[in-house]
Amino acid sequence: MSNGIKCQMPNEQKSLLLGGDADASQVKKKTKTKKELYEWSIGKEPPLLGLHSISKHEVLEAYIKKYVSILTKNKCADQLMLSLVDGFAGGGVYTHPETQQRIPGSPILMLNAIAEAEVEANLGRRKPFRVNGQFYFVERSASTIEHLKKEVSNAPSSANRMENIHFIAGNFTENLDKIIAKIKSRGKAHRAIFLLDQYGYTAVPMADIRRIFYELPRAEVILTIAVDWLTHFVNESESFKRALKRLELERYQDLFVRIREDHGRDWRAEIQHILHGHFHQSSGAECYTPFFVNSVDSNRAYWLLHFSKHSTARDAMMELHWDLNNHFEHFGKAGFGMLCLGFDPRQVPLQNQPTFAFDKDARELTREALLIEIPEKLSEFGGSTPYQMFFDRNVNDTPATKAMISDAIRQLAKDKDIEIFSENGKQRACDVKLNDTDRIRLAQTETFLLRNIKD
Numbered sequence: 001m002s003n004g005i006k007c008q009m010p011n012e013q014k015s016l017l018l019g020g021d022a023d024a025s026q027v028k029k030k031t032k033t034k035k036e037l038y039e040w041s042i043g044k045e046p047p048l049l050g051l052h053s054i055s056k057h058e059v060l061e062a063y064i065k066k067y068v069s070i071l072t073k074n075k076c077a078d079q080l081m082l083s084l085v086d087g088f089a090g091g092g093v094y095t096h097p098e099t100q101q102r103i104p105g106s107p108i109l110m111l112n113a114i115a116e117a118e119v120e121a122n123l124g125r126r127k128p129f130r131v132n133g134q135f136y137f138v139e140r141s142a143s144t145i146e147h148l149k150k151e152v153s154n155a156p157s158s159a160n161r162m163e164n165i166h167f168i169a170g171n172f173t174e175n176l177d178k179i180i181a182k183i184k185s186r187g188k189a190h191r192a193i194f195l196l197d198q199y200g201y202t203a204v205p206m207a208d209i210r211r212i213f214y215e216l217p218r219a220e221v222i223l224t225i226a227v228d229w230l231t232h233f234v235n236e237s238e239s240f241k242r243a244l245k246r247l248e249l250e251r252y253q254d255l256f257v258r259i260r261e262d263h264g265r266d267w268r269a270e271i272q273h274i275l276h277g278h279f280h281q282s283s284g285a286e287c288y289t290p291f292f293v294n295s296v297d298s299n300r301a302y303w304l305l306h307f308s309k310h311s312t313a314r315d316a317m318m319e320l321h322w323d324l325n326n327h328f329e330h331f332g333k334a335g336f337g338m339l340c341l342g343f344d345p346r347q348v349p350l351q352n353q354p355t356f357a358f359d360k361d362a363r364e365l366t367r368e369a370l371l372i373e374i375p376e377k378l379s380e381f382g383g384s385t386p387y388q389m390f391f392d393r394n395v396n397d398t399p400a401t402k403a404m405i406s407d408a409i410r411q412l413a414k415d416k417d418i419e420i421f422s423e424n425g426k427q428r429a430c431d432v433k434l435n436d437t438d439r440i441r442l443a444q445t446e447t448f449l450l451r452n453i454k455d
Ligand SMILES: C[S@@+](CC[C@H](N)C(=O)[O-])C[C@H]1O[C@@H](n2cnc3c(N)ncnc32)[C@H](O)[C@@H]1O
Pocket: 038, 086, 087, 088, 089, 090, 091, 092, 093, 104, 105, 106, 107, 138, 139, 140, 141, 144, 170, 171, 172, 173, 197, 198, 199, 203
């Protein structure tokens, strides 16, 4: 499984993530201070955007457009109520690191994405359609929010929307309840996308994420975590304990220190494996996609985590990573068991862990892995199961999209390893489109058993 997966991550970055020999003092020297990276004031050149953040912006913009296009498939509705929250908004514009051109920050990208999605949704409609969006931009730096207001008011995509754009000067956590109340006061669906693009890893307590999902079950959260900073600074100090407390990880402090001391080169991977499980379990969201950014220009490797309560949202984000094939990667397997993602050093020796770029090779490997692993997964159900249930049960565990899984199931049906039945029990031909309500089971004929015994 590990052969042939393209590795795009530079060694320096990889060693930071996986516990190689990165020299801490070198890392420190190259890392810019927070002030240098994110400082905006009117009349000054905007800060440079790291190349790895360009990928994040690309994902954000494309995801919002995809979200709207999925929810506007029904051509009868004439509006979509949606709230977009940028909890760490920044100043609205950056300098491109290579071209030196001014490029939009995340609040403007949100506005652009909605404006473009609205144009697309109107194609082929007789009745005009509007994305009834409310935008909440939270920023705690006074000069930065002033800068943001100016950028937003000059952005063409804010035209006719200014009364729906709310600038909130202050701390995200302190304003969360107010934002939730505003979202709940509109309509019934309470659809919302929260971008929590913190700098570092301590500004978003896990309690905030749980609160969002408890109050707004249809919300989705995109969270960045500078995970290599966290692992890099594992120590016994009180200040590290306080940082862990924000993430509800303080009980792991001793364990992390022990792992750091005892696990040789693999210690970062060990800790990151624990972090993965923890973020998912304490988020209150059923569905989760963990990705890290393959940064070619920065030591700040980070994870981009997408949380939602619905497998469709998770699938849409996964499709996007395949479509964009940008700097995002994950370590690990092509089939199921992805959350181990190769972050589980007990499963795969560290030096053999593949990185998984969403490219052609990875697609082929994913298909091969699905063809082997779907029957194994299906055997856990002990009979037939609706396809949607099979998907929901396994969705967090694979980089495959739903379309890739149904393609593999159809191939397995063609090979007579799997049988597909319609809801009313009629066996279906293997080349038909798989419906969510179709039931699938291991073939009851001898073919499957015999083939496996022979293999
Ligand atoms: C990484 S930058 C955000 C960049 C922005 N999302 C983008 O991509 O254009 C983080 C911003 O969050 C602000 N910030 C830091 N802590 C905050 C908090 N607790 N609440 C709100 N804003 C905060 C900083 O001043 C900084 O402008």
